[in-house]
Amino acid sequence: MSRRSRDRRPSARPAAGGEARRPALGEMIMSRMGIKTASDVDFDAIDKLLAEPPAKANVQLQRLKEREASERQIVALQNSLREKPDDLVKLNALAYELRKLERTAEVVDVYRRILALDPGRVDLQHMLDAATGGRTPSRASDDYVRAEFDGFADKFDSVLTxxxxxxxxxxxxxxxxxxxxxxxxNQVTIDLGCGTGLAGPLLRPLSRRLEGIDLSPKMVEKAEARGGYDALVVSEIGKYLATRRNAYTLAVACDVFCYFGELAEVFHQTHDALKPRGLFAFTVERNSGDGFLLQSNGRYAHADRFVRETAAAAGFDVADAAEVQLRVELHKPVMGGCYVLRRR
Ligand SMILES: C[S@@+](CC[C@H](N)C(=O)[O-])C[C@H]1O[C@@H](n2cnc3c(N)ncnc32)[C@H](O)[C@@H]1O
Known part of the structure; x- marks a missing residue:
């Protein structure tokens, strides 16, 4: 054991007065993380965690634990796939774990194996495009969005919040x-890509009528269970908006345009579905370059200038715009823009 490791081991001395000693924080961390030997310990990581407020440190520890669990799971899946290389369930599980750890080159290889065995998996093409940077579709396909969110609906609220x-x-x-x-x-509001309806309780007090629309039937089921919407529709946003004219005073899209690259068509459709002076509020992930970008995680990011130019061309003025932190992913903040446009 190195001197550095020995110096940092939790003290095993009994507490003064012979009372039963409460385990030190380091011991608790080691026991909860299943750490048995000092070589398993990343002391710098633990020092960083201990510098955090306790609630945050617990979350970080949990993430560390999940990361290690994914690494173990990957090795187990790879071993078992050596025996049975065509096992689609295991290949899908392997892609999922590799994606969590951002091991992009390996994910691409697994996607290709899955597509070779199961050419019907059109939803995978989007992730393959994103991971290889080969093709940038103008938006994520309906098949991809439906498969992604139908599969995620049960865990969505707990994972995101x-x-x-x-x-x-x-x-x-x-x-x-x-x-x-x-x-x-008194707004007549449409929640575009409403998902499980997380925005519903916040929009309800603003709205005399509140509609939600989403491609994923499973996400819409969750929104229905949450309640608060006057109507919920399973549909693609563009297809639905094309049937609505001068219908709303407020349209919102929270974390939805990360599934759209081009924005011109959906901005025009939203413009026409709004009443004059109606508001259109949404977030985008930030692309610091030009235009839009399909990131390797399958989500699109947009440049501020691109959003503003597309908005102006569709007949909107910018009423409010701010740079914001949308969420964290793999310990890093995900930055974006929040815009409120007004129909001219
Ligand atoms: C990240 S979730 C956000 C859900 C919700 N807005 C929220 O903030 O909790 C993105 C949602 O957009 C939906 N979505 C993405 N593209 C869509 C499209 N073209 N038409 C309809 N819904 C879409 C997905 O099904 C998913 O429920």
Missing amino acids: NWLEYRAPEIVVAAVRRVLGDEAA
């Missing part, structure tokens, strides 16, 4: 309130 510090609905509704001021009631 507990683990990802997701705040898009709060950010969007606060921006709308800033713009509306005293008029912040």
Whole structure:
């Protein structure tokens, strides 16, 4: 054992007065993480965690634990796939774990193996495009969005709010309130890509009518169970908006345009679905370059200038715009823009 490791081991001395000794924090961490030998310990990581407020440190520890569990799971899946290389369940599980750890080159290899065995998995093509940077579709396909969110619906609320510090609905509704001021009631609102309806309780007090629409039936089921919407529809946003004219005073899209690259068509459709002077509030992930970008995690990011130019061309003025932290992912803040546009 190195001197550095020995110096940092928790003290095993009995407490003064012979009372039963409470385990030191380091011991608790070691026992909860299943650490048996000093060589298992990353002291710098633990020092960083101990410098955090306790609630945050618990979350970080949990993440560390999950990361290690993923690494173990990957080795187990790889071993078992050596015996049975065509096992689609295991290949999918392997892709999922590799994606969590951002091991992009290996994920691409696994996606290709899955597609070779199961060419019907059109949803995987989007992740392959994203990971290889080969092709940038103008938006994520309906198949991809449906498969992704139907599969995620059960865990969505807990993962986003507990683990990802997701705040898009709060950010969007606060921006709308800033713009509306005293008029912040009586809106006829549509929540585009409403998902499980996390924005519903925030939009309800602003709205005399509140509709939600989403491609994923499972996400819409969750929104239905949450309640608060006057109507919920399973549909693609563009297809649905094309049937609505001058219908709404407020349209919101929280964390939805990360599934769209081009924004011109959906901005035009939203413009036409709004009444004159109606508001359109949404978030985008930030691309610090030009235009839009399909990131290796399958999400699109947009440059501020691109959003503003597309908005102006679709007939909107910018009523409010702010740079915001949307959530955290793999310990890093995900930055974005929150915009409130007004229909001219
Ligand atoms: C990250 S979730 C956000 C859900 C919700 N807005 C929230 O803030 O909790 C993105 C949602 O957008 C939906 N979505 C993405 N593209 C869509 C499209 N073209 N048409 C309809 N829904 C779409 C997905 O099904 C998913 O429920």
